[in-house]
Amino acid sequence: MARQIDPRILRTRNLIMEAFIELSMQMDFKDMTIKDITTSATVNRATFYNHFYDKYDLLEKVLSESIMREVIQEVSTHEVINEESIKSILLSIIRFQTSISNQCHRSYKAFTPQIETLFKNVLHASFSKWAHKQWPNQNNTDIEVFSVALSWALYGVAMHGMQNQQTEPEKYLQQLMPLIDTMNKEDAHQI
Amino acid sequence: MARQIDPRILRTRNLIMEAFIELSMQMDFKDMTIKDITTSATVNRATFYNHFYDKYDLLEKVLSESIMREVIQEVSTHEVINEESIKSILLSIIRFQTSISNQCHRSYKAFTPQIETLFKNVLHASFSKWAHKQWPNQNNTDIEVFSVALSWALYGVAMHGMQNQQTEPEKYLQQLMPLIDTMNKEDAHQI
DNA sequence: ACGCATCTATCGCTTAAACGACAGATTGCG
DNA sequence: CGCAATCTGTCGTTTAAGCGATAGATGCGT
Known part of the structure; x- marks a missing residue:
């Protein structure tokens, strides 16, 4: 059980989370759009919603899992x-x-x-x-x-x-x- | 004409090239396998061959386009x-x-x-x-x-x-x- | 108030990448 | 040498991600 996760999922997730951390150092969270994050992560905007519910969901996961x-x-x-x-x-x-x-x-x-x-x-x-x-x-x-x-x-x-x-x-x-x-x-x- | 290239192609290409540069600093080129490169790039081995003919082709492109x-x-x-x-x-x-x-x-x-x-x-x-x-x-x-x-x-x-x-x-x-x-x-x- | 622009969240369709399997080539060790 | 392990390059199939369009929300200047 718990089959291996497709590495694309992990990679995309990491790209988004790392881009978010990077952006957090440059701009205010409230001005940050999904487009900003996904562009910086070299990921399509629609893909964001396969991984996170919204910006706040991403923040919570980045905090608890990374920062x-x-x-x-x-x-x-x-x-x-x-x-x-x-x-x-x-x-x-x-x-x-x-x-x-x-x-x-x-x-x-x-x-x-x-x-x-x-x-x-x-x-x-x-x-x-x-x-x-x-x-x-x-x-x-x-x-x-x-x-x-x-x-x-x-x-x-x-x-x-x-x-x-x-x-x-x-x-x-x-x-x-x-x-x-x-x-x-x-x-x-x-x- | 010359429509936009799918960003996945550019991203994967960059991941491979950057992983190769990183690996070049750590090990000898002759001992480097395709598996080493793709693992480090978080990319499937088969995908390598969508972008490069072989290790030497990659080297040439990394040299001329990057290094x-x-x-x-x-x-x-x-x-x-x-x-x-x-x-x-x-x-x-x-x-x-x-x-x-x-x-x-x-x-x-x-x-x-x-x-x-x-x-x-x-x-x-x-x-x-x-x-x-x-x-x-x-x-x-x-x-x-x-x-x-x-x-x-x-x-x-x-x-x-x-x-x-x-x-x-x-x-x-x-x-x-x-x-x-x-x-x-x-x-x-x-x- | 108004229209215009941007952003969000979601959809069906298309495509690049992951996967497992394969045969053939290399390597290296007893 | 022989044989086991690894690596290479290529398949067909499956799947995650890209794309364009969409409707609704938000915002911003006039």
């Missing part, structure tokens, strides 16, 4: 929730956002909502998984609520730190750690 | 045969050969015969054209013989200069100028 792949991968490799891992994730996100806002300064504003959604999904999923192992005595809903709170807080703090060019994350960590400490205490109680 | 295009263009822009233009052409050829032997050091040996043929054809054609204007009193065969002699001599001297890392072309120019001086004198006599 954000590395940082998502890095975030996912941690296994526990503690000061060290939170700090590392915080720095990864700040580094990524800084880099992308420099590379695609014209399109960055249009990208941020999608980036935000992807990051929060990944963070929530990871935190949830790790929390279940880390605090096995907590019930599901508590863990879900904690995961949501931590992921939103962490992401918000990362964005704030980036906008203020704050390179010292210790101050932000101080604000996040109480969330985790609470879980540690509660879990111990539940025994 | 050597700039230097051939530069050589062709001169209009007269004199010390200045000959010196300029000499230096262009030496620069090109040095560059290509560094970039494709593994394949360079296999390339030289094709490069030689292309250069001598271009030189002969250019010299012949310029000579007709420059010495209108000379008959055709004399001009053709002169053009052949000068192009072969120039190319030979350039190659020799390159192998000996000779960066002073004045010595080589001294050997070539008599050919031209003879034509100048003969042409004056013919009046």
Whole structure:
């Protein structure tokens, strides 16, 4: 099963995605037409619709499969929730956002909502998984609520730190750690 | 007439040619298979034969249409045969050969015969054209013989200069100028 | 408001490229 | 040497992509 995919499909998909990344560095996403993308990709405009629903679908796939792949991968490799891992994730996100806002300064504003959604999904999923192992005595809903709170807080703090060019994350960590400490205490109680 | 060419043809052709250039920098031309080239180009092996007769046909087209295009263009822009233009052409050829032997050091040996043929054809054609204007009193065969002699001599001297890392072309120019001086004198006599 | 231009999304038809298979040639190793 | 593996060049068939036309949407200057 899962027969080999026709290489033309992969090639065309890559051509479109790479052309989109290239164009994102040159112009604003909102001014970008399908024609611009397909011309730059040396692909017919109609072919675009065999691969993507529209411009926004392309953006989402480029972000998750290409641009954000590395940082998502890095975030996912941690296994526990503690000061060290939170700090590392915080720095990864700040580094990524800084880099992308420099590379695609014209399109960055249009990208941020999608980036935000992807990051929060990944963070929530990871935190949830790790929390279940880390605090096995907590019930599901508590863990879900904690995961949501931590992921939103962490992401918000990362964005704030980036906008203020704050390179010292210790101050932000101080604000996040109480969330985790609470879980540690509660879990111990539940025994 | 001459309707637009299907863009797929151009794209596939470019993919193959660019993959070939890339591979030339990594491996020896003689060890390169069609499979190597088409795999690197993300193109089916059978498709190669829609565009090129064989590996050597591809080499010739890549040289004349891509790798050597700039230097051939530069050589062709001169209009007269004199010390200045000959010196300029000499230096262009030496620069090109040095560059290509560094970039494709593994394949360079296999390339030289094709490069030689292309250069001598271009030189002969250019010299012949310029000579007709420059010495209108000379008959055709004399001009053709002169053009052949000068192009072969120039190319030979350039190659020799390159192998000996000779960066002073004045010595080589001294050997070539008599050919031209003879034509100048003969042409004056013919009046 | 108007018309004109451009863009989007989709259609049927055409065509270049992918695929697998093939026989014959080369290569290289025991 | 022999034989196995790989490469070459060419088939017929299948399929992804190109093309031109289309209707509707969006936008922009007058």
